[in-house]
Amino acid sequence: MDFHSLHVKWQARWNEAHIFEPHVSKGDKFYLTAAFPYPNSPQHIGHARTYTTTDIYARYMRMNGKNVLFPMAFHVTGTPILAMAKRIQAGDPELFGIFDKIYGIPPETTRTLTEPKSLVLFFSKEIEAGMKEMGYSIDWRRKFYTFDAIFNKFIQWQFHKLHEAGLIAKGSHPVPWCPADQQPVGGHDTQGDLDPQLEEVTAVLFQAGEGFIPTITYRPETLPGVTNLWVNPNAKYVLVQMKEAAEEEKMGKKEANAGKKEKKAGKKEAPAAQKPKRIYLTREAFETLSHQFEMAKIKDVPASELLALRASHPADGRAIPILPASFVDPAVGTGLVMSVPAHAPFDWLALRDLHKLDETKPIQVLDTPGFGPCPAGELCQKMGVKNQDDPKAQEATKLLYKTEAHSGRMKSAPYAGLNGIEAKERIKADLVRAGQALSVHILANAPVHCRCGALCVVKQVKNQWFIDYGNEAWKAKTREALAAMRIRPAGLRQDYEYTVGWLQRKACTRASGLGTQFPFDETQMIEALSDSTIYMAFYTIAPIVKKMAADGGIEKIDDQFFDFVLLGKEPADKKKKTPDWDEARREFLYWYPLDSRHSAHDLVHNHLTFMIFIHTAVFAQAQEGADGKKRPASSFWPRQAVSNGFVTMEGKKMSKSMGNILPLRKAIAQYGTDVVRFVVTSSAELEADSDFNQAAAEGVISRLNVLENYLKKTINEKTKAPSRSRISRWFYSRFHSRVRDARAQYDEFQLRPLAKALLYDTVNDLQWYSRRSARLDLREFFEYWALLANPFMPHVAEEFWEMLGEKKAYAAACPMAVSAGFPSADTKQIDPSLEMGEQYLQSVIEDVRHILSLIKNEKPASISLIVHSSWKKKARALVAAHKNIKAVMDAAKKDPELSKRAQAVAQLAGKLIKNIGSITGEALDAQEEMDVLTDAREFLSSEFLGAKIEVLREEDAPPALAAKASNALPGKPSIFVSP
């Protein structure tokens, strides 16, 4: 079978039959979507996992008789595509290299993609072609791009709804920022694709000279222990005037939260006590922080001038000296540092280096078991840290911080008794409230450089718009929706719950990017995670809207249209309605709610949770509509969210820098569609990362070849299969258990165990079967198997299905597997005793082998297998029930057959009880064991190179073997080998 061309043949037939283009009908619908792709590069096998998982589910549901809709579109919103186009325009050699080497896109083609639109078109075509080659059962009639004018209308409608609900807010917001490009930076904008990490820290204000000295610290709880401040004697300082922070603004008519407790967002707002101040900074810090605070330079201040000042402690006003220290980096924080020698190794070391430890006595703040009054000093001495430039100082700092955070106790009021972590939060809050500290944002992983080369800073963006996910009433609704949803993998539910609780305001606009203009501020674009929350609703009406726009112009599609179609609100002017409106409403009502939403698990914490949020908000306004039918808002909420892990390549994470990205279409060309589908989805549990490797792919191919060979033999068989042998019945018993389990496995996305059963275990069984029997009876197996594997490997399944010709064993004539029903197991064929018998036979073979290897005899003349006397099974049952020798003997007395050989029973029971763990299950009785062994005599003989096989009962054993025979146990015949 040619795995490389199979998909062409079958995809043509499916398309001819329009199988994946469903229509509104009376039947049960099933509507599922997967997160649409972002076309800024071709897709690789990693992308294929989510889509294949979705497609398997779609095909499975189709086989269950559902009218299945699986649409697809392209997400082009945001800045990465712009950034990519810009890099191409600039001729970025790294990018050209990646496209050329990894994806095989020649530079002359790349060079043409300088326009965002042409870039989007190029890659979306590529991605669409890949999805088609993968055989995804997608209804392509519904395709759109998120920059399409009709989609923009839809998203603007969505924001009008959120606004009406009072869920849009405006304010200021810190973002990672490139001062050169004058725009926010994300991971795709930085050198080395470094994701800038925002972190909030506290800057404590010490009054000194003409203003305040702000010192940034991770440990505000050590404030009482401050003995001095540090200034870098070689840095250049300035005095600046800070201005009032801009006020926050709240949008919307309804205050869902009104009257309740104070806003959580409080930490972002400037506290009343924080009056405009003058502060000292290094020049570098002034430069950096001016993006975050409005301030103006008053004058330069030499370090020497600062060193001559004394500061006053914010808590008790005591005078604090200002000393020089080399470890203070002028570019980090404010360029000024507070010194807590008792708890900060750097501070203690710097004081020691200055020989000032005597006059500047460390002040203990936290009491920690194992440490005395000056933990930092004690630790430095213990670790032998030489001075403030010794790398070990960093190590000591980390260690001490960790220890004191948990087991340190604050010594003095009002924080006495708290540990480091608790005290830190309290003191920080108290200081900020009292205006004695500033809340400052820094980049935790600084330095981060923009692609343009500039050093990134934190900018406080004004006029930023938010979706207010912090709204408690909304959260409650969302929790309700979440509780009603099926979440797979189930363990992720608490992640969703955590996310719902943790989400606050989410910036929903940006100054640049593709997508939809923000309706309340034309200078802003809606960002990518905010325009992809409810688009599943748009798919249902996309073809109609497209047609309407083509016929009557885009203006016809307005808020009233969406209000009617999605919410059932009649327009004020009834004449506005056209038949298209009603058709759209019908489509929407038929397909919604969304039955299943699929993505990779990185979207759980944002997109998938947003989806639930926005659904509850927008459909809260759902109305009855003209037909008068009641439709509660909850009937539009999504029913299920499924997320899967990523794909690694040969055990390693795929990355551009490692060059180990396998483009999807290349993988298809190399291994064939169904092989890729299979490996990508089934080499790990849903929640884990799966691995794509050549060995696995080739393993799948070779097993498919094995199956195909058996299939060819099967269809060439002229004569009818005789009545089924024991081993045939064993094979079908095993197989039908697998068929029986398959349904639940598909339902639960247990694709790995399912795949293992379907291909690996089944092929192993097949091989055992063919070893045990010259004549195979496989027609029924293949008819089932083709349908069972159909969701996974639809092209191979079709090919097998076709090869089988007229179906006999299972299915009513169905021209293609794609529209066949999902098979049900013939449970009558499942017989545990057959499987036990075969297991018994296998263990006998194993034992004989073991013996032969021990006695170093490969070719014995004869092997006697002696089956236990039937009373032994009775005794075994008693042991299993009582697990105690005395109780067993008591029970044995009541049984005439056992009581007359009490001694033998006691001996046997003693033996069995030693291995009590191994006798919990059922066992074959003596006759069944005889049957199995007798049936397999010929087979056993051939396994042991022609040895004569003798099967006996214990009581029939000749005197010479009597001693040996008495060792026979249920499940374990006595074995005697004659050389």
Next chain:
RNA sequence: GCAGGGGUAGCAAAGCCCGGUCAAAUGCGCAAGGCUUAGGACCUUGUGUCUUAGGACUUCGUGGGUUCAAAUCCCACCCUCUGCACCA
């Protein structure tokens, strides 16, 4: 720091919820044999240690505990991965 996941034989990975049938599925790798002109593919067997009769012993991150019995339950500790937002 907060939240979540994980540590099982050479590697990957199941088992853990519901303790015994667990020296622990399965795949890869490795070794031997078969087939073959040869290689590949395929098939068989083996792959913790010891063992000339199917046995014994030691193993599932570390240390304790519960139990007749622990990879599985409880406690503590160590290590590790992921996410923490305006980024798709």
